[in-house]
Amino acid sequence: KQEVTQIPAALSVPEGENLVLNCSFTDSAIYNLQWFRQDPGKGLTSLLLIQSSQREQTSGRLNASLDKSSGRSTLYIAASQPGDSATYLCAVGGAGNQFYFGTGTSLTVIP
Amino acid sequence: ETGVTQSPTHLIKTRGQQVTLRCSSQSGHNTVSWYQQALGQGPQFIFQYYREEENGRGNFPPRFSGLQFPNYSSELNVNALELDDSALYLCASSLPTGAAEQYFGPGTRLTVT
Numbered sequence: 001k002q003e004v005t006q007i008p009a010a011l012s013v014p015e016g017e018n019l020v021l022n023c024s025f026t027d028s029a030i031y032n033l034q035w036f037r038q039d040p041g042k043g044l045t046s047l048l049l050i051q052s053s054q055r056e057q058t059s060g061r062l063n064a065s066l067d068k069s070s071g072r073s074t075l076y077i078a079a080s081q082p083g084d085s086a087t088y089l090c091a092v093g094g095a096g097n098q099f100y101f102g103t104g105t106s107l108t109v110i111p
Numbered sequence: 112e113t114g115v116t117q118s119p120t121h122l123i124k125t126r127g128q129q130v131t132l133r134c135s136s137q138s139g140h141n142t143v144s145w146y147q148q149a150l151g152q153g154p155q156f157i158f159q160y161y162r163e164e165e166n167g168r169g170n171f172p173p174r175f176s177g178l179q180f181p182n183y184s185s186e187l188n189v190n191a192l193e194l195d196d197s198a199l200y201l202c203a204s205s206l207p208t209g210a211a212e213q214y215f216g217p218g219t220r221l222t223v224t
Binding site for chain 1: 115117142144146151152153154155156159161166167169199201203212213214215216217218220
């Protein structure tokens with residue numbers, strides 16, 4: 001069974017800092033990997049989707065990379081802002097048409 | 112383009128009761144997946160529906176069941192509610208490929224007392 005781990009569980013940074021969130025998974029036979037943002041008590045907002053054949057995707061201040069062979073993905077956030085404060089979840093798309101989620105990294109950006 | 116919608120927003124039920132949650136998929140999407148997210152945890156896959164048939168199921172008991180309608184909307188039914196069923200229930204819609212991006216609705220917060 002696919003296991004997804006996210007480190008760190010929580011992160012607090014001052015505004016303007018660049019930061020990296022980590023996601024690791026145990027089974028490299030994946031279709032894709034998707035990063036989401038979740039505000040407290042809310043649904044998930046898709047940030048970036050990386051197909052299994054891709055190495056990275058970029059959207060604005062966000063850059064996500066994927067290394068299937070080592071079972072790792074990183075989400076890089078440049079010039080962090082207080083509005084970036086949220087929980088960030090990574091999800092791996094695999095067999096059985098399901099996504100396997102990590103438990104998330106709770107990010108706080110201090111003004 | 113209409114996004115994924117879910118109803119109701121919040122629901123309080125008593126242990127042993129039954130509940131039905133509803134989801135309307137994003138325009139053009141014919142695949143719907145349901146997830147359960149307990150407090151402080153990542154979402155757990157319940158099942159997926161495509162062409163009105165169950166198309167994959169996670170590790171949930173049979174008292175969790177679903178339906179998909181011809182307009183691609185979907186229902187999640189939970190019978191014999193237990194206290195541990197208290198969670199945020201999320202619906203996601205997508206195109207029917209294993210590599211498709213998933214779009215989530217705002218969720219239904221279910222509390223079982």
